[in-house]
Amino acid sequence: MKKLVLLMLMGILVVGIGVVVYGVQTDSQTVGSTVDHAAESITAPQDDTVSAVRLADGEYQTPTVPLVYVTDYTDRDITVVAAAADANWVTGAKLYIKGGSVVVDTLLITGNTPEAAVTLQSDITASDTGALTNAVQLKLDATDVAAAPANGTIGTSFDYTLTYTLTAL
Amino acid sequence: MSDFLLGFVVIVLMVTLVACGVLGDTIVAPADEELSVTRGSTDISLLPLTLTYTVSDASNRDITVSASVGIGTPVADAKLSIQGGDLGTAGWTLLIEGSASAGSVTLKSLIVEDGSITDIKFQLDATNVNAGAGNLGTQWTYTVTYTIALTL
Numbered sequence: 276m277k278k279l280v281l282l283m284l285m286g287i288l289v290v291g292i293g294v295v296v297y298g299v300q301t302d303s304q305t306v307g308s309t310v311d312h313a314a315e316s317i318t319a320p321q322d323d324t325v326s327a328v329r330l331a332d333g334e335y336q337t338p339t340v341p342l343v344y345v346t347d348y349t350d351r352d353i354t355v356v357a358a359a360a361d362a363n364w365v366t367g368a369k370l371y372i373k374g375g376s377v378v379v380d381t382l383l384i385t386g387n388t389p390e391a392a393v394t395l396q397s398d399i400t401a402s403d404t405g406a407l408t409n410a411v412q413l414k415l416d417a418t419d420v421a422a423a424p425a426n427g428t429i430g431t432s433f434d435y436t437l438t439y440t441l442t443a444l
Numbered sequence: 445m446s447d448f449l450l451g452f453v454v455i456v457l458m459v460t461l462v463a464c465g466v467l468g469d470t471i472v473a474p475a476d477e478e479l480s481v482t483r484g485s486t487d488i489s490l491l492p493l494t495l496t497y498t499v500s501d502a503s504n505r506d507i508t509v510s511a512s513v514g515i516g517t518p519v520a521d522a523k524l525s526i527q528g529g530d531l532g533t534a535g536w537t538l539l540i541e542g543s544a545s546a547g548s549v550t551l552k553s554l555i556v557e558d559g560s561i562t563d564i565k566f567q568l569d570a571t572n573v574n575a576g577a578g579n580l581g582t583q584w585t586y587t588v589t590y591t592i593a594l595t596l
Binding site for chain 2: 297306403
């Protein structure tokens, strides 16, 4: 019996040796990782030309290249405001916009008097190639332009600057 | 076999066991690393990292490496890759993508003597991370485990 116990002990030790010799050794390190938000951006639609005959309502024009944006957020809004870019604006001329979630004529500026910012779309979807649900359309309305306007000259081109903003309101 | 002889054998085996324990392999992982990347781009370790190891005899050993999620939640589709050792430094070998480990990668094989791997680098690749992915801007950790074992 005593010999048997000793033989079993030897067997256990042999197994123990095997574990040590053939055991694996490990060590680890930590790699801290962060992926930051991509830079947000908005690109206005391509420049456009709209025109109207005095006393007539012009037609909507759609810029060839649409507005696009990049964002990782879903709480952003896109707004637009207009301002006269030169001194040739015509008294009584009105620039309208629609696009995004704005589907009816919305006044941006009369002569050189801008309206409040128009929210084209709210809570947009995060995207690298985001676009408005409906492309921007612009229309010049000359129904209220007098034969001899107080400012500007009939038949002479003038510019408005439209500024589009991507922001969290 | 006499009791004396059996006792002697037991003592010899115990001494052998102690000796083997002293001569066991060792491996020391590189220092911790920090990688930060903007979505849509990649970030690479600035400096090479060094792993050291010792072996207890001349039997062939392999060093393998694998990655798992440590603390926090990875950004989906972010990829952690490694280079160095037998993998070379020309390309990258994927370790883990988001929370899905790519399994074990052999970093160096047929090792028969003490040594080190001095050209380990990591790459965090966020080129395929989608806009608005969860956990953007929030750090998480990967645990990278190095193992030295007899060559199979």
